[in-house]
Amino acid sequence: MRILYIDDKPDIRNLLQRYLTSWGYEAVGASDGEEGWQLIQSLHPDIVITDWMMPGLNGLELCNRIRTSDIPTYIYVILLTARNIKEDLIVGMEAGADDFIGKPFEKLELKARLKAAARIISLERTLEEKNSKLEEAYNVIKDDLEAAARIQHSLIPQKIEHFGGITFDWLFCPSLFVAGDIFNIVRLDEKTLAFYLLDVSGHGIPAALLSTTLSRVLTPTPNFAGPMRHSLAVPPFYRITAPREVVSELNGRFMNDDVQTQYFTIVYGIIDIHSAAGTLTQAGHPSPIHQSADGTVRLIGDGGFPVGMFPEADYEEHPFSINVGERLFLYSDGITECRGNDGGMFGIDRLLKIICDGYRMSLRNLMISIERELAVFQGSSQFDDDISLLVMERKEE
């Protein structure tokens, strides 16, 4: 423990030097405030004992200077004062002094007070060390999360996609770097597109691990084997799996057990890009919104079991079409359950209204408008839950 003492009287300095070294402290002395200040900056002492009344920079001013400086470690300051008046103590404490010793000081009192100071300083140092370790750990985690977020972003479409007259766009705002929401559009053959949007229960890293795995499972391999397209022994050597079969297969593969209670909700669909007809399965996920060419909207489906919850769950299919001028929206409950300042939820009606009002807008402008309305409603653009929305439309060719 390093102690700096500052006093303009040589006899006091001598006394302090003798006492401090005899008690095992590393002691350094200064004869005025300025010299003391120089030593404080170069030595970073643990404790400073300073006389209050000194010519030049006095003890109080020095104390002030220490507290407003950017010295990284805490310095414990003891003021030596000849007057022991309450008002003085208040002024001293306000300047940032930790303790006071009346002059002339008693050896035993000084010893006891230094012991207390040393105790506080060592606690302070432990705290500083823990804080710096925490900060280090936080930075490592943050870097990892950012890297994970980049990987996850690489799994969703990278640019606005067009497939035979159908255009897709989307909104994706993870609540914490990485998301439990994920979506994609996958071409299964020359005329069939598959699309999905899913939401893993919970948030953050555990949810993101599963959503990333699911995205991989729902990405066709080069020979297209996988839940979305089963191989056949005879031409055309594959069969496009019906949405309810895909979801049932996922339900079997990702069934939770007693320890693992994670599950997910999904809307999975396929569409024939020539006929514009499609089917979709809704598994515990909010109902997709279909918008007709005149702007009117309706919800498709009224529910379904989540995936990975019940082995015996069976799923339904809903037909739909995306004719010229029509739109289909898939979205996660992060939008409808977004909480406003007053505690109320954004709700499906607000979302439907924006979609109705915006039916002449471009998809991009509509996405921007939805994101803005959500941020305004919530009073912040940092969302508590993952926000995702996937929209597709067919334009006049």
Next chain:
Amino acid sequence: MSINVTQETKVTVITPAGRFDALMAKEFKNCIGELIEKRQIMIAIDMTAIDFIDSSGLGSLVGGLKGIAKETGEIRIAGLSPEVRTIFELTRLHRIFDIYENIETARASFV
């Protein structure tokens, strides 16, 4: 947020209040674990004071249902607010749980 548990002659009534989110889901899971240990496995959950339930909350209810069923116990649910009922219907959980209008009828159903 809180979960209140009252043991009656045969039925244990669990009354969660507030938002049924990840935080409450954890508490609920612990609560069910303790009840299984004490063999108090005839459970009625009064949801009257819950106006919001998220995915973690639903997961913990289903986890509780499965855990209690394995011990040959039962969980019955009462007092769903319109918001919570909508979520139960969306996820089809209303077909899985025995749901009662209020806690009195749920409690009486065990006799």
